[in-house]
Amino acid sequence: MPFEFSFSADQEAFREAVRAFLEREVRPVVTAMDESETFPEASVRKMRSEGYFGVPIPEEYGGLGLGKVGYCILLEELGKVDASHGAIVGAHTSLGTTPLHSYGTEAQRKRWLVPAARGEKLLAFSLTEPGSGSDSGAVHTVAEKDGEDWVLTGTKIYVTNGREADAVIVMAANDVKKGASGGVTAFVLDKGTPGFTVGRCEKKMGLHGTSTAELVLDHVRVGPEHVLHEVGKGFHVAMTALDVGRVSLGAASLGGMEAACTEALTFAQNRTQFGLPISEYEAIQFKLADMAMRVHALRLMVYHAAADQDRLGPDPANWSRLERATKTREAAVVKCLASEWAGEVIDEALQIHGGLGYIRGTPVERAYRDARISQIFEGTNEIQRVVIARDLLGRGL
Numbered sequence: 553m554p555f556e557f558s559f560s561a562d563q564e565a566f567r568e569a570v571r572a573f574l575e576r577e578v579r580p581v582v583t584a585m586d587e588s589e590t591f592p593e594a595s596v597r598k599m600r601s602e603g604y605f606g607v608p609i610p611e612e613y614g615g616l617g618l619g620k621v622g623y624c625i626l627l628e629e630l631g632k633v634d635a636s637h638g639a640i641v642g643a644h645t646s647l648g649t650t651p652l653h654s655y656g657t658e659a660q661r662k663r664w665l666v667p668a669a670r671g672e673k674l675l676a677f678s679l680t681e682p683g684s685g686s687d688s689g690a691v692h693t694v695a696e697k698d699g700e701d702w703v704l705t706g707t708k709i710y711v712t713n714g715r716e717a718d719a720v721i722v723m724a725a726n727d728v729k730k731g732a733s734g735g736v737t738a739f740v741l742d743k744g745t746p747g748f749t750v751g752r753c754e755k756k757m758g759l760h761g762t763s764t765a766e767l768v769l770d771h772v773r774v775g776p777e778h779v780l781h782e783v784g785k786g787f788h789v790a791m792t793a794l795d796v797g798r799v800s801l802g803a804a805s806l807g808g809m810e811a812a813c814t815e816a817l818t819f820a821q822n823r824t825q826f827g828l829p830i831s832e833y834e835a836i837q838f839k840l841a842d843m844a845m846r847v848h849a850l851r852l853m854v855y856h857a858a859a860d861q862d863r864l865g866p867d868p869a870n871w872s873r874l875e876r877a878t879k880t881r882e883a884a885v886v887k888c889l890a891s892e893w894a895g896e897v898i899d900e901a902l903q904i905h906g907g908l909g910y911i912r913g914t915p916v917e918r919a920y921r922d923a924r925i926s927q928i929f930e931g932t933n934e935i936q937r938v939v940i941a942r943d944l945l946g947r948g949l
């Protein structure tokens with residue numbers, strides 16, 4: 553793996569544009585969004601028209617063509633301002649547009665990818681079920697063949713963007729007995745298809761701007777053009793998408809950590825106790841130094857992984873087994889460390905704020921609630937360790 557990396561002038565310009573946009577259009581709505589627990593419709597609409605829902609997708613398919621590095625820049629900046637907006641973009645982009653780009657036929661790309669990358673349609677990704685979480689190959693939603701058609705029946709849960717999405721990539725079992733190896737197929741389902749309804753939406757500890765929805769499939773009939781990649785290859789589709797998602801989650805965590813560091817530093821320099829700013833006490837200085845170390849290390853890891861993904865390109869057919877395993881392992885490392893470091897750094901930032909850090913509505917209090925989920929979704933951190941250990945033991949990924 554090459555270790556040299558620097559941002560191009562275009563990437564720096566993109567970061568500046570994103571930063572200005574988020575300060576103007578997103579930061580002002582975040583506190584009210586968090587309190588009211590509502591999807592931030594207006595700011596998301598503006599983000600969609602800026603092209604921020606198709607950053608890594610090539611221009612020929614409606615995106616900005618800025619690759620995974622550009623996408624991580626967006627997620628890092630979003631992480632500094634609001635994790636909910638980051639999760640909405642992440643579920644749509646990593647888990648929706650990426651698999652359509654990597655595995656879609658030209659007709660599927662035209663029908664679903666182009667409008668999604670242009671921001672005209674919102675996507676979601678649905679793997680989890682009541683009985684299938686970490687054991688994500690044990691899908692029980694059934695896809696039965698009926699002539700040329702497929703008929704899907706089952707219940708999916710915890711779908712980010714599930715309430716608002718126009719189309720959802722849904723994993724269903726073409727053969728329950730086979731499970732992950734050959735028994736799961738990816739389908740693209742349009743909202744409004746008869747039998748496809750949104751069930752309950754969960755109340756959550758954080759990420760109050762996102763919907764986390766149940767999707768009910770009651771004999772949903774679709775043609776073969778809704779099958780993404782080959783029948784029985786859905787688990788593979790899901791895992792490839794999650795590799796992208798895990799690195800971009802790392803970028804979002806990086807942004808959250810940077811914001812927490814900035815807030816803690818400013819607070820420490822302005823809060824006086826015992827006649828001195830608390831930043832003069834070594835106990836506080838060491839906390840700040842530990843936080844800065846993690847930010848520094850994570851930035852290197854995130855952009856190294858994103859640059860590797862750009863180097864490999866979007867077509868899995870061009871990756872060697874070793875490249876695929878390295879990519880999966882690297883994504884697991886980034887996701888796991890990023891989410892745990894974000895938890896630690898934001899916790900320390902809250903501690904530096906004293907009682908104020910515990911008061912509802914302060915940015916560090918919201919960040920603390922928002923960050924916790926990163927150790928759980930897109931594969932729990934226990935599962936990331938399973939992935940890394942399997943590779944270490946030569947058991948394949």
Ligand SMILES: Cc1cc2nc3c(=O)[nH]c(=O)nc-3n(C[C@H](O)[C@H](O)[C@H](O)COP(=O)(O)OP(=O)(O)OC[C@H]3O[C@@H](n4cnc5c(N)ncnc54)[C@H](O)[C@@H]3O)c2cc1C
Nearest residue numbers: 677678679680685686710711712764928929930931932934
């Ligand atoms: C806010 C939110 C958004 C989400 N968004 C989506 C989405 O958009 N799409 C989607 O498909 N899913 C989504 N999820 C689901 C999420 O990915 C799962 O919750 C997660 O993978 C864990 O599954 P589980 O909740 O069933 O926990 P379980 O799998 O039941 O795990 C419970 C505990 O057991 C541990 N564990 C399980 N197996 C092992 C093992 N072999 N070794 C060691 N420890 C183990 C886990 O790490 C965990 O600590 C979302 C969840 C939430 C809360």
